[in-house]
Structure formats: structure tokens, C-alpha cells
Amino acid sequence: MKHLLLVIFLVTSISIFSQESSKNILGMSMGISVPINSFAKASCEDCNSTCVKNGIMLSFDDVYFITHYIGVTAVASFSQNGVNADSIEYNVTHRVSNLLSNIDNSFIFPDEDNYIINLGTWTHANIMAGTILSFPVKSICFDFRALAGLSVISSPDKELKLDFAGGNFNSYEKIKNTPSIVYLLGTCIRYHISSGYFVRLMVDWTYSQATIEINDQITHTTQVQEMSIRSDYDVTTNLVYAGLSFAYNF
Numbered sequence: 001m002k003h004l005l006l007v008i009f010l011v012t013s014i015s016i017f018s019q020e021s022s023k024n025i026l027g028m029s030m031g032i033s034v035p036i037n038s039f040a041k042a043s044c045e046d047c048n049s050t051c052v053k054n055g056i057m058l059s060f061d062d063v064y065f066i067t068h069y070i071g072v073t074a075v076a077s078f079s080q081n082g083v084n085a086d087s088i089e090y091n092v093t094h095r096v097s098n099l100l101s102n103i104d105n106s107f108i109f110p111d112e113d114n115y116i117i118n119l120g121t122w123t124h125a126n127i128m129a130g131t132i133l134s135f136p137v138k139s140i141c142f143d144f145r146a147l148a149g150l151s152v153i154s155s156p157d158k159e160l161k162l163d164f165a166g167g168n169f170n171s172y173e174k175i176k177n178t179p180s181i182v183y184l185l186g187t188c189i190r191y192h193i194s195s196g197y198f199v200r201l202m203v204d205w206t207y208s209q210a211t212i213e214i215n216d217q218i219t220h221t222t223q224v225q226e227m228s229i230r231s232d233y234d235v236t237t238n239l240v241y242a243g244l245s246f247a248y249n250f
Helices: 002-020 085-103
Strands: 023-035 052-065 070-083 115-118 122-137 140-154 158-164 167-175 180-194 197-219 227-249
Touching (some): 023 070, 052 227, 070 227, 085 115, 085 158, 085 167, 122 180, 122 197, 122 227, 140 197, 180 227
Antiparallel strands (some): 023 052, 023 227, 052 070, 122 140, 140 180, 158 167, 167 197
């Protein structure tokens, strides 16, 4: 419900301000998506680590300037980041090995030809709205913006399958809470290149949170008791978007 109320508030705010606007800028940005802080560790320290690598970003934005210095803006963006697959696989297999060894003392984790593990990528699809402050200096403008909105996050689905105690073991990790709240702080240098056209160098910082659910199952076995264990852990997704943008003023 709070997500729905946030969307209604953002859309209403944009509608009110756009009716009074005297300047409108539409832009498209392309660049890189760089994980930072705990989201950016190159090697996984434990099974809850993300090991996210640099990726790509694409965004579209619309700015309504109420005055020469203040405006409202809406942004739709998409980013995709890969992961350090080797490090994640090591930690997933280590966690599963400890779990199954506690159930069957004679368990030995099979070699890589006898288990299956599948991994994916992190993606963020964001829709946000907020305010923008602009400080023009001749043909250059320095813009600063603060936004909030909703982010549909997709995490790598970590799936591991192997034979265990005459039956099957399956471990599956997937995103639990989506959409989630996303916050953005950004700045850009906007350069007027010709009538109505701008080029922009943009840097944005985003913050959101996700919950990952782990589901471990043992099935079709008579040697040990069948089980299904669910647990979860929280992930803070910090990304910096940097790129080149082209915009048109009308």
C-alpha cells in the first residue's frame, strides 16, 4: 500500500508542476553501472555476499523547469550487472556442503561433473520523481537532483542440484521483495551545443534494499528425513551511474 501511495504522490506532483512549467527538457542517458560499498566486493566472503561487477545503464528523463533554477523531474532507468560467478559458486557449494554434512556425516561433496549450478545477473528497473536545482553559467548549467521512487529488482537466481542420500537435494535463492523503494542523488554538467540541444555528463548515486530467500529441499529419499528449510537475508544495493546524455529543450 505504501508503494502505491508513493507512486500516486509522485505522479500528482509532476502533473501539478508541469502545468506551470515554462521549460521542458527530454533526455536519454547511456553509461556504466558501478556497484559500491558492500554491493561491490570482488570476492565473496560468505554465502550472503553479492560479488557484483560493473555493468551497463540506460535511462530516460523529463525535466519541467518552474523557474530558471528550480524544476521537477521524472526518470525511468534500467541497469544490469553481472557477478563473480566463480566466487559465488564456491560459497554456495561450501554452504551446502556444511548443511548436508550435518545431516549425513559420511557426505562428501561431489566433483563439478556431478552437480548443476545456475547463476544470473542483477537488474534494476527504476521509476522515480523529484526536484532539480540548476545553476547556469553562460552556456553551461550545473544541475543537482534528488529523487525517490520504486525499483523492480531482479537478483541472480542461484540454483544448485545434486544427488543426496539416494534422493535429490535442491537449493534455490531468489529475490523476495520487489518492488522496493529507491533513492537517487545526482549531478550533471549540461552544455548547450545548439538551438534546443544539450549534451550532459551525468553521475547518479542510487540506494535500495532487497531481501533474498533461500529454499533448501531434500526429496525422494528413504535414507534421511525429507526436509524443506527457508531462510532469508537482506542486501543493500548501492550503485553509481555515470554516463553521457543527450537532451532536447522545447
